[in-house]
Every structure is written in C-alpha cells, then in structure tokens.
Amino acid sequence: MANKKSSEKLKPLLPSGNKDSSFFEQVYDVARQIPKGRVTSYGAIAAYLGTKMSARMVGWAMNGAFHLNPPVPAHRVVNRNGMLSGKMHFATPTQMEELLKKEKIKVVDDTIVDFDKKFWDPAIELSLD
C-alpha cells in the first residue's frame, strides 16, 4: 500500500460496537500484533481504526506505550515513509533502529530499508475478509 500510488481505499474494518475500547487501546492492540521483523505505519493503524486522517493520534498513543503494563513495540511503528520519526522519543535516539536491526530490519539514515517488503498492514493481515 505504501508503495501503491494508486488511490487504494482501505476498507473500514472498524468492528461494530467497539467503542468499549479507547482509541489508544485499539492502537496498542494492533501494534502488539505486529509480527517480528515487520513494521507498519501510523497511517495504516489509523486507517485500520477508521481514523486515517488522524495518524497523529496513533503516534501520540505510542507516547504512553512504554509505560503500559504490556509494552508495545512502538519501534515497529514508523511514519508512512518508513522513517524512524519517533526514534527521538525512545529511551535513546538509537534504541529504535537498534531494536529494528535485531528484527533483521535494515535501517539506513533513520529509514527502514525495503520498507514496502517489511510493511505489515493491519487492514490486510487482520482482515477477516
């Protein structure tokens, strides 16, 4: 999708009556489902939740991801360009890319190599279609 320049419309898989969980909860839930060695973008998660226009909230949610009881792999979540935009928010600015490298993900110039290949779209992977 990220490599899709075409207007690929994401189907709002927003579960009905899911308002029980806060927006953040949903973000954390999806983020924790990211397989090792894979990454996703804020927009993908936001789109999956139905709020693609508010990708900021996804990143903002990540702000509290670390102090959660079950930690969220925020290092697997990057912006739509695959750039480690949030690395500066980690314990150390290098921790994010270090973690990604451990996931066999190549990081060059703060950007994930073969991002399109590593990309993990919840709207597709988690699609019940």
Add this chain to the structure above:
DNA sequence: CTCCTGACTCAGC
C-alpha cells in the same frame, strides 16, 4: 475552561 502542541498525512503551490 481555553489555547497549544504533537512519534502524521494530504493537498496545494
């Protein structure tokens, strides 16, 4: 309570 900022994204110029 009001204003501002923020780990993004899209549209416009």
Add this chain to the structure above:
DNA sequence: GGCTGAGCCAGGA
C-alpha cells in the same frame, strides 16, 4: 518535484 499550510483528535499547561 520539493516546500508550505491546513486538518486531524487528544492530552497537557
């Protein structure tokens, strides 16, 4: 084709 502006929702001051 790169830069700038505006929109998005939520939380903090």
